[in-house]
Amino acid sequence: MLEIERLSVSYGGLSALREVSLRVGAGEFIALVGPNGAGKTTLFKAISGTVAPASGRIRYEGRDLVSAAPSERAHLGIAHVPEGRQVFPSLTVLENLEMGAYAAAGRGGLERSLERIFALFPMLADRRRQLAGTLSGGEQQMLAIGRGIASLPRLLMLDEPSMGLAPTVADLIFERIAELHRDGGLTVLLVEQRVAEALQSCDKGYVLETGRIVLEGPRQALLADDRVRRAYLGM
Amino acid sequence: MSVGPLFLAFFQVLIAGLLVGAIYGLMCVGLGLIFGVMRVINFAQGDFLMLGMYFTFYVVSAFGVFSFLGPQAAPIAGALLAGPVLFAGGWILHRLLISRVTGTRAAAEREAGQAQLILTLGIALILENGALIVFGSTPTAVHTPLSWSAWMIPFFGGASSVLFVNKARAVACVVSVLIGAALYWFIGRTRLGKALRAAADNSEAALYMGIDVDRAHSVAFGIGTGITAIAGGLVATYYTFQPYVGFDFVIIMYAGVVLGGLGSILGAFWGGMTIGLVQQLATLVLPMQLQNAAIFVVFLLVVQLRPQGFFGRSAERV
Numbered sequence: 001m002l003e004i005e006r007l008s009v010s011y012g013g014l015s016a017l018r019e020v021s022l023r024v025g026a027g028e029f030i031a032l033v034g035p036n037g038a039g040k041t042t043l044f045k046a047i048s049g050t051v052a053p054a055s056g057r058i059r060y061e062g063r064d065l066v067s068a069a070p071s072e073r074a075h076l077g078i079a080h081v082p083e084g085r086q087v088f089p090s091l092t093v094l095e096n097l098e099m100g101a102y103a104a105a106g107r108g109g110l111e112r113s114l115e116r117i118f119a120l121f122p123m124l125a126d127r128r129r130q131l132a133g134t135l136s137g138g139e140q141q142m143l144a145i146g147r148g149i150a151s152l153p154r155l156l157m158l159d160e161p162s163m164g165l166a167p168t169v170a171d172l173i174f175e176r177i178a179e180l181h182r183d184g185g186l187t188v189l190l191v192e193q194r195v196a197e198a199l200q201s202c203d204k205g206y207v208l209e210t211g212r213i214v215l216e217g218p219r220q221a222l223l224a225d226d227r228v229r230r231a232y233l234g235m
Numbered sequence: 236m237s238v239g240p241l242f243l244a245f246f247q248v249l250i251a252g253l254l255v256g257a258i259y260g261l262m263c264v265g266l267g268l269i270f271g272v273m274r275v276i277n278f279a280q281g282d283f284l285m286l287g288m289y290f291t292f293y294v295v296s297a298f299g300v301f302s303f304l305g306p307q308a309a310p311i312a313g314a315l316l317a318g319p320v321l322f323a324g325g326w327i328l329h330r331l332l333i334s335r336v337t338g339t340r341a342a343a344e345r346e347a348g349q350a351q352l353i354l355t356l357g358i359a360l361i362l363e364n365g366a367l368i369v370f371g372s373t374p375t376a377v378h379t380p381l382s383w384s385a386w387m388i389p390f391f392g393g394a395s396s397v398l399f400v401n402k403a404r405a406v407a408c409v410v411s412v413l414i415g416a417a418l419y420w421f422i423g424r425t426r427l428g429k430a431l432r433a434a435a436d437n438s439e440a441a442l443y444m445g446i447d448v449d450r451a452h453s454v455a456f457g458i459g460t461g462i463t464a465i466a467g468g469l470v471a472t473y474y475t476f477q478p479y480v481g482f483d484f485v486i487i488m489y490a491g492v493v494l495g496g497l498g499s500i501l502g503a504f505w506g507g508m509t510i511g512l513v514q515q516l517a518t519l520v521l522p523m524q525l526q527n528a529a530i531f532v533v534f535l536l537v538v539q540l541r542p543q544g545f546f547g548r549s550a551e552r553v
Contacts, residue, residue: 048443074445082443088436090498091429098426099433103445151445 001026001187002047002155007056009042016042018211019056024155029181029188031202033195033232038208040191041083044159048080049073060155074103079153083160083191085144089133093124096132096143100150109152117146120176138169145173149180156180157189162197170194174201195232199223207232243396248515254404256511258469260504261411262484263491264418265463267503270492272435272455273337278355280488281481282362283325283460287317287467288476289370292377310379310403311410314468318414318461325460329453332358338438338449359481366478377471379403407469414465415504418458422500431455435498463488487527490534496547505545509533 002024009017017039024030032040045051047058049070058065060076068076079100088096097117101110118125121142127135132143141161148156158177162170178201181188192198199205205222207215215225222228229235266280291313294300301309336350376382381402388398422428434441434451441448470476470484487510495506510530517529537544 070442071447080443086440088433099444
């Protein structure tokens with residue numbers, strides 16, 4: 001579904017990604033883990049088009065994504081739930097979700113999407129008229145995910161959904177993401193610093209360090225890998 | 236029963252304040268939309284107002300396009316037509332120039348703010364001096380019989396105490412309120428309006444939703460330009476103007492927008508209304524020359540007590 005080949009990105013001469021290659025198959029749950037500053041967010045931004053690659057290819061469902069305008073990419077079925085949630089603070093919860101459904105795919109099915117989102121996160125239903133800026137961090141994250149799936153995407157990209165959340169809230173978020181993948185058949189690309197949780201639910205994982213993929217493999221192989229166990233799982 | 240002359244004078248300036256305030260409100264809404272959505276300090280806003288005035292003047296007084304509507308309605312039709320025409324002008328200006336220093340293209344550049352100031356200041360200078368060449372420096376006005384006629388409203392029954400309501404200003408006030416309300420509905424209720432607000436809140440996240448942020452900015456810039464041009468056309472029915480007239484109003488517009496709370500359309504309207512009221516009420520106690528000084532005393536007081544303005548949000552979680 002998504003194929004990235006030898007992608008490099010640099011910011012003013014500093015290279016953030018170096019020849020990164022990655023594949024996401026339809027229906028897969030891919031986790032991308034690694035320390036701060038490894039380039040995970042940059043990779044997401046390159047897929048969404050808010051940073052331009054220096055070289056390399058990004059193909060999505062067989063078409064070249066780099067030549068598509070950033071605002072077109074949501075219309076192709078890609079939903080990006082950005083780092084730090086980035087909900088629209090002066091819009092209500094409901095308006096945020098409507099904006100999530102801005103891309104053509106979600107527009108017709110807004111009612112059904114809302115039902116699904118409110119079933120997933122009942123808290124949002126109670127607060128639908130509240131301004132998103134007044135929600136707690138956990139609620140904002142739920143809203144950001146809800147907004148992401150409101151477009152009925154085929155590929156859901158989540159950037160650090162657990163960032164800054166209490167462990168119980170983070171667990172709930174991880175559970176819901178796993179549910180979306182398992183029951184909804186959604187293709188998920190997840191970036192996380194909480195490596196254990198991320199690797200638990202994925203089919204396949206990539207480890208990114210200082211702009212390079214240093215390790216990749218199916219879940220079991222990664223969980224069993226000595227380097228991963230020592231560096232990320234504290235074992 | 237006779238009413239004290241001071242009491243009568245108070246109501247007279249109160250009405251004048253409400254009438255002028257509504258038009259100031261509409262101007263502020265135009266500027267507030269551009270500032271709220273794009274965060275661009277637009278120096279040329281006063282000159283869009285000026286273009287609206289000259290547009291109305293040429294369409295109505297010079298070419299008599301709307302003469303079939305009669306002398307009362309023609310200036311209003313001219314002012315309303317200035318809206319869509321300057322919307323197109325604003326849209327093109329944004330596409331060709333403003334978008335080079337704002338929005339997604341400028342997001343990565345740290346010095347975009349300075350480029351924006353220089354660019355809009357340059358546009359302002361070109362518009363003012365261009366207008367001087369094309370229209371000349373002679374002060375002019377859109378003539379309408381409404382300008383020098385007034386409704387007389389009996390006040391507390393007394394035969395001698397009558398309130399005067401200038402017809403041109405009253406009509407301009409009603410049109411301003413209607414257009415302001417229409418814009419408020421558009422921003423609050425329509426899909427495009429919500430997309431504009433989303434792009435204003437967080438342009439990067441808006442892109443992830445599939446909102447074409449640069450196009451949204453063109454729409455906002457066009458609407459802001461068109462609205463201010465309509466306000467200009469309405470003002471032109473009772474105010475003498477020349478190519479530098481924008482300067483008389485641009486400070487008032489900025490004060491109104493800040494007073495109402497940056498980024499709030501409703502706030503911008505009430506900010507403009509407040510300025511109209513203060514300006515007129517000040518004439519009761521202060522000499523005419525200090526009208527605008529009174530505005531800024533009140534402005535400073537409000538900003539001191541409530542820095543976020545009437546409708547601004549003081550804080551929010553991130």
